[in-house]
Structure formats: structure tokens, C-alpha cells
Amino acid sequence: MATVTYSKATRIYPGTERPAVDHLDLEIGDGEFLVLVGPSGCGKSTSLRMLAGLEDVDDGSIHIDDRDVTHLPPKSRDIAMVFQNYALYPHMTVYENMAFALKLRKTSKADIDKRVKEAAALLQLEDYLNRKPKALSGGQRQRVAMGRAIVRKPQVFLMDEPLSNLDAKLRVQTRTQIAALQANLGITTVYVTHDQVEAMTMGHRVAVMLDGVLQQVDTPRALYDQPSNVFVAGFMGSPAMNIKTVPVTEGGALFADMTVPLSREQVAAAQADGGDGKVTVGFRPEDCDMVSPTEGGMPVVVELVEDLGSDANVYGHAALNGTNERFVVRTDRRHMPNMGDTIFVKPRPDRHHVFHAVTGNRI
Amino acid sequence: MRHGKYPFIVGFLAAPVAIYVTFVIAPYAQAFYVAMTSWRGVDANPSFVGLQNFERLLQDDVFWTALRHHGVLLLAMPLITIVLALFFAFMLNVGGGGRGGAMTGVWGSKFYRVVFFFPQILAVVIVAVIFGRVYAPDESGLLNATLGAVGLEPLLFMADPGIALWCVIAVLVWQAVGFYVVLFSAGMASIPKDIYEAATIDGANRVNMFFRVTLPLLWDTLQVAWVYLGIAAFDAFALVWVLSVDRGGPDRATTVLGVEIYRNAFEYSQFGYASAMGVALFFLTITFAALTLRVSRRETIEL
Numbered sequence: 001m002a003t004v005t006y007s008k009a010t011r012i013y014p015g016t017e018r019p020a021v022d023h024l025d026l027e028i029g030d031g032e033f034l035v036l037v038g039p040s041g042c043g044k045s046t047s048l049r050m051l052a053g054l055e056d057v058d059d060g061s062i063h064i065d066d067r068d069v070t071h072l073p074p075k076s077r078d079i080a081m082v083f084q085n086y087a088l089y090p091h092m093t094v095y096e097n098m099a100f101a102l103k104l105r106k107t108s109k110a111d112i113d114k115r116v117k118e119a120a121a122l123l124q125l126e127d128y129l130n131r132k133p134k135a136l137s138g139g140q141r142q143r144v145a146m147g148r149a150i151v152r153k154p155q156v157f158l159m160d161e162p163l164s165n166l167d168a169k170l171r172v173q174t175r176t177q178i179a180a181l182q183a184n185l186g187i188t189t190v191y192v193t194h195d196q197v198e199a200m201t202m203g204h205r206v207a208v209m210l211d212g213v214l215q216q217v218d219t220p221r222a223l224y225d226q227p228s229n230v231f232v233a234g235f236m237g238s239p240a241m242n243i244k245t246v247p248v249t250e251g252g253a254l255f256a257d258m259t260v261p262l263s264r265e266q267v268a269a270a271q272a273d274g275g276d277g278k279v280t281v282g283f284r285p286e287d288c289d290m291v292s293p294t295e296g297g298m299p300v301v302v303e304l305v306e307d308l309g310s311d312a313n314v315y316g317h318a319a320l321n322g323t324n325e326r327f328v329v330r331t332d333r334r335h336m337p338n339m340g341d342t343i344f345v346k347p348r349p350d351r352h353h354v355f356h357a358v359t360g361n362r363i
Numbered sequence: 364m365r366h367g368k369y370p371f372i373v374g375f376l377a378a379p380v381a382i383y384v385t386f387v388i389a390p391y392a393q394a395f396y397v398a399m400t401s402w403r404g405v406d407a408n409p410s411f412v413g414l415q416n417f418e419r420l421l422q423d424d425v426f427w428t429a430l431r432h433h434g435v436l437l438l439a440m441p442l443i444t445i446v447l448a449l450f451f452a453f454m455l456n457v458g459g460g461g462r463g464g465a466m467t468g469v470w471g472s473k474f475y476r477v478v479f480f481f482p483q484i485l486a487v488v489i490v491a492v493i494f495g496r497v498y499a500p501d502e503s504g505l506l507n508a509t510l511g512a513v514g515l516e517p518l519l520f521m522a523d524p525g526i527a528l529w530c531v532i533a534v535l536v537w538q539a540v541g542f543y544v545v546l547f548s549a550g551m552a553s554i555p556k557d558i559y560e561a562a563t564i565d566g567a568n569r570v571n572m573f574f575r576v577t578l579p580l581l582w583d584t585l586q587v588a589w590v591y592l593g594i595a596a597f598d599a600f601a602l603v604w605v606l607s608v609d610r611g612g613p614d615r616a617t618t619v620l621g622v623e624i625y626r627n628a629f630e631y632s633q634f635g636y637a638s639a640m641g642v643a644l645f646f647l648t649i650t651f652a653a654l655t656l657r658v659s660r661r662e663t664i665e666l
Contacts, residue, residue, distance in 0.1 A: 037584055052560075052564060053563075053564075054560055054563070054564075074563045074564045074566075074569075075563065075564065075565070075566035075568075080566065081560075081561070081564050083557045083560070083561060084557075085555065085557055087557035087558050087560065087561035088558075088561075089558060089561075089562075089576065090558075090580065091579040091580055091582075100562075100565050100575075101564075101565035101566055104565060104566040104571060105566060148561075148565075152565075181498065213431065216623075
């Protein structure tokens with residue numbers, strides 16, 4: 001049971017100018033499941049490895065509870081980690097893999113046995129305790145890696161893309177198992193993934209990173225509904241939000257013939273800091289309707305219709321300021337247009353997001 | 364492909380097999396035959412004497428001395444070489460600890476890696492000549508000059524029957540270690556880094572890491588090294604011939620079977636007896652290799 005605090009933690013790899021993790025400030029509550037998400041190279045794994053002690057912290061500090069662990073070796077931090085490739089010891093059986101850390105701590109034989117058996121029961125690994133990792137399937141190996149972390153009863157779990165080597169179906173299944181397990185054990189968990197669906201479904205809170213800089217930390221819902229900048233808006237959600245930079249007038253943002261209404265404060269904010277008469281507006285594919293030509297929608301020529309079974313994604317383009325801009329609309333299957341049709345798209349009132357055209361921050 | 368399959372295979376195999384039979388199998392067979400004659404190297408029809416040469420061998424003190432030396436070589440040389448090579452390879456690859464994430468070697472490890480390999484590219488005879496100077500019994504020798512400089516009495520080294528064999532072993536180890544450092548380094552490099560990281564997080568220090576992670580995962584490489592070194596321990600001919608006093612001396616204190624075979628064949632012209640020694644050496648080597656592979660057999664580890 002512990003909290004984790006990053007205070008201005010920075011990592012600069014030798015020989016590079018730009019920090020891989022730049023002044024990361026992040027507080028993770030006791031028992032919280034925090035997901036670090038971002039595109040590859042954004043510093044999410046580095047942040048996790050800094051907490052694990054596998055990477056140096058060049059500046060700032062990291063605390064677990066009130067203990068400064070910034071320069072402690074990994075074994076003194078009381079953490080356990082699940083690796084992307086599981087990193088099981090190939091020469092040990094499942095039992096020995098799980099018992100290894102306890103054995104190194106000189107835990108008594110009986111205690112080791114009890115804890116390994118408990119973890120094995122929890123993860124349905126009892127039948128495989130005497131097998132070597134090579135005789136296990138991917139999902140079983142993943143569970144052994146989890147078990148190795150669980151038997152330690154650490155203060156913090158670290159997981160570095162633990163599901164990315166599983167097939168799609170198993171991934172969804174294991175996703176819920178991990179979330180349930182974490183809720184059960186109540187151990188503070190930091191989970192790294194590049195998959196925003198995993199982030200949305202598993203995390204109590206989600207931290208979005210880009211280029212080593214933390215963009216936003218919030219609950220999945222708030223992140224989705226109130227993205228703090230253009231990057232978060234575009235990263236969370238699939239298909240991605242339609243985000244366009246368009247001219248701004250007194251009445252709102254101009255999308256060809258359609259005006260998306262903005263409040264006076266928003267217009268004023270868009271003009272400040274060198275906004276240059278432009279504003280960035282985004283609306284999610286599910287937050288717009290197809291309307292009849294007379295209702296003031298934006299004409300979009302359909303290029304592709306993705307029928308997902310439950311609903312459909314319509315991809316198309318519209319002429320905005322002389323260039324063709326692409327749009328995605330999620331629609332009911334009963335109103336699926338055909339390729340080449342022109343549809344009229346209108347964002348639902350007050351479901352659009354407004355960002356500054358230059359800084360990208362939410363207005 | 365069914366028809367004409369055998370001519371095809373035979374076409375490829377004929378030449379290599381013929382060469383192999385002529386230059387490897389036939390000499391072996393002839394050696395077995397010669398071992399049972401009293402051939403002196405010149406007469407066209409040597410007289411067949413059966414196992415008489417082998418009976419004589421069992422009575423021969425020199426043979427047993429040489430055998431005992433092989434025993435010492437077999438125990439000491441692979442052991443010292445492997446322990447040293449493992450230690451160096453570990454230091455070069457993971458000994459630097461987990462600074463900055465990846466496990467790295469100690470400072471300057473790339474340089475050491477090259478330096479360790481130097482002895483390997485020298486011919487044995489050159490090594491023997493060099494160490495002849497290093498071990499020189501007077502102040503002109505590197506070691507005795509050093510001993511003299513710190514005020515110690517000079518040692519005889521190769522001329523002292525008590526330590527001469529160990530001087531030979533030291534040279535053998537010195538020359539072999541570089542190759543095994545490279546061999547073990549390659550083995551260690553194939554162990555995934557995240558296994559080391561997992562072990563670090565599990566609380567393994569360097570000693571634990573070495574004995575519980577690196578060593579078990581290197582087992583296959585180690586086994587190969589042991590067989591190579593063991594077979595090398597049955598040889599040592601060239602080094603002893605050039606380096607030792609009186610070719611295997613003083614008073615046969617460093618002699619090995621190869622030296623005695625050569626001496627019997629080409630100095631005493633007892634080809635039959637020398638061949639009998641050769642046959643004995645053949646069986647010793649093959650028994651050793653088979654035993655080692657059998658005893659150390661373990662489940663292959665898949666990384």
C-alpha cells in the first residue's frame with residue numbers, strides 16, 4: 001500500500017539533447033491503477049523504468065510513500081515488474097520462477113510454498129507449477145509473469161505493456177482479469193501501454209505523454225470529454241476526433257458553409273497569443289449527425305464506409321478553404337450512405353472541442 | 364527426385380569421403396596395425412607381435428608419468444581457464460551493473476575484449492619462445508627480473524621439476540582464456556536483457572545473478588568449452604616440446620604422451636611402440652569426450 005510521487009523527474013539519455021522524460025510531475029494514489037499512455041518514444045516506458053530503478057533519474061526525484069527512492073537500487077524499492085516479453089527465467093520451472101525473489105530474500109520454505117500456491121490458485125496455474133516456461137502458451141507465460149509479481153506482495157506493481165504479445169481475443173480477456181486482480185489486491189499499479197483502448201478500460205486515471213512531456217492526467221471519462229489539448233483530443237478515441245484549423249469570425253468557426261458556434265470568450269481567447277484569425281475545432285465521429293441539405297450541414301463526399309456490425313464509420317472529404325480535408329462520422333447502420341454520395345454533416349451542439357490554433361491548448 | 368537420387372548424392376560425397384578415408388581413417392587403421400608390430404620405421408615387412416607393445420606400455424614408468432601429467436592438465440587447465448574466462452566475460456558484459464538501464468561491462472570493456480584475444484592469434488611455437496624468455500632462470504627473464512627488483516631470490520621455473528608443469532599449465536591457460544572469453548561473451552550476449560532486469564528487480568546481486576541466472580543459461584556453451592579444453596589437455600605437445608627443458612624435462616617432469624610418442628618414433632625409431640601409445644591416447648581422448656557429454660547432459664534451455 002503506497003503512493004508514488006514523481007517530482008520534476010527527468011531522464012536525459014547520454015548523447016542526446018532532448019530529455020526522454022522532461023520534468024514529470026505525477027502523483028499516484030494508494031491503490032490506484034494509473035495508466036501511462038502515449039505513442040512510441042513518448043517516454044512512458046522510461047518513466048516506468050525510472051520508478052523501477054532500471055533507468056537513472058538525472059534530475060528531480062521519485063518517492064514511494066515518503067521514502068525517496070530516486071537513487072535506490074531496484075531491489076530496495078519494494079516493487080515488482082511485469083515485462084512485455086515476460087522475462088521468465090527459462091531454466092526454472094513455473095514454481096521456481098515465482099519463488100526466486102522470495103528465495104533471494106531468505107523467506108522460509110513453508111512461507112514461499114504457501115505464497116506461490118496462493119498466487120498459482122489465483123491465476124489458475126496450479127497444474128503448470130512444474131513446467132518450464134517453454135512448455136507454456138503465451139497466455140500462461142503472461143500469468144506466470146503476473147504471479148512472479150504477486151508473490152512478492154510489493155508496494156507497487158509496474159507493468160510494461162504486458163498484453164502486447166497476446167492475440168487480440170486473449171488480450172481483451174486478460175485485460176479484464178488484470179483489472180479485477182488489481183482491484184482485488186488493492187496494490188498501487190502503474191501500467192504502460194500504447195493502446196488507448198487498454199488505457200480507457202483499465203485505468204482509474206490515465207496519464208497521456210508526448211515527447212517526454214506529460215500532457216494530461218485524468219479519469220478516462222474526463223480525458224475523453226475534456227481533452228486539455230489537441231494531442232490528447234486526437235490520441236484518445238478511435239476513430240480519432242475530426243480536428244481542423246479553420247478561420248474564426250464573431251459568430252464562430254467557419255467550416256465552408258457551416259459555422260460552428262463559439263462563445264464570445266472562446267473567440268477572444270482564439271485571437272490572443274498570435275491566433276491570427278484561426279481556431280482549431282474538433283468533434284468526435286459519434287458527436288455529429290447526418291442532416292438533410294437544408295439544415296446547414298457541411299457537405300462531405302463519402303470515400304469509404306466501414307461497417308462494424310454495431311454501427312458504421314463513414315470516411316469522406318470536404319472542401320475547406322480550397323483544400324480537401326478528411327472527416328469521419330460514426331453513424332447508425334440503418335442510414336449508411338454509399339461511396340460517392342454527398343452527405344451533410346453537422347456536429348451536435350456543444351459537443352465540439354475548441355483549441356488555440358497555435359498553442360493547441362483547450363479554450 | 365526419387366530416381367537418380369543416389370547418383371546425385373554419391374557424386375557429391377565421393378571425393379570428400381575418399382579424401383577423408385585416405386588421410387584420416389586409413390592412417391588411424393594403420394596406426395592400430397603398426398601398434399601391434401615391432402616396426403622400426405625402415406623394414407618393409409615388420410614382424411607382428413600382437414599386444415606385446417601394450418603390455419610393455421603398462422610397465423613403462425614414463426608412460427604413467429605422462430598419463431599422470433595429462434590427469435593434472437585435465438583437471439587444472441579446463442577448470443582454471445573456464446573460471447577465468449567466465450569471470451572476465453561476466454565483467455566484460457554484465458559486471459558493470461545496470462547503470463543507465465542496460466547491463467553493461469566494466470569501464471573499458473571493449474578494449475579488454477580485444478586485448479584478451481591477442482594470445483589466441485599467436486602460433487604456439489611463438490608463445491613457447493616468448494615464455495621461454497619470461498621464465499628464464501636468470502635475471503634476463505621477465506619474472507626473475509621482477510622478483511629480483513623486489514629483492515626475492517630467483518626461481519628456476521622450467522628447470523624446477525616441482526613447478527615446471529604448472530608453468531606449462533599457466534601458459535596454456537594464458538593462451539586459451541581469450542578464446543573462451545569471446546565464446547562466453549557471445550553466450551551471455553544471447554541472454555535477453557530483460558531477464559537480467561527481472562533478476563535485478565527480484566533482488567539478485569552480482570553473485571546471485573552470476574550463479575542463478577548467467578551460469579545456468581550458459582550451460583551448453585560451458586559444456587562445449589569443457590570438451591574442447593579437455594581434448595586440448597591431451598595434447599600440449601608443441602608447447603612442451605619447445606618450452607620445456609630437455610623436451611619434457613627436467614627428468615620428464617613436464618612430459619606428455621605426444622612428446623613420448625615423438626621421441627619413441629623419431630629418436631628411438633620404435634614406431635610400433637610409439638603407435639601403441641598413440642592408440643592409448645586415442646582411446647583416452649574419445650572416452651573423455653563421450654563421458655563429458657554424457658555426464659553433463661541436461662535439458663536444453665530455450666531462450
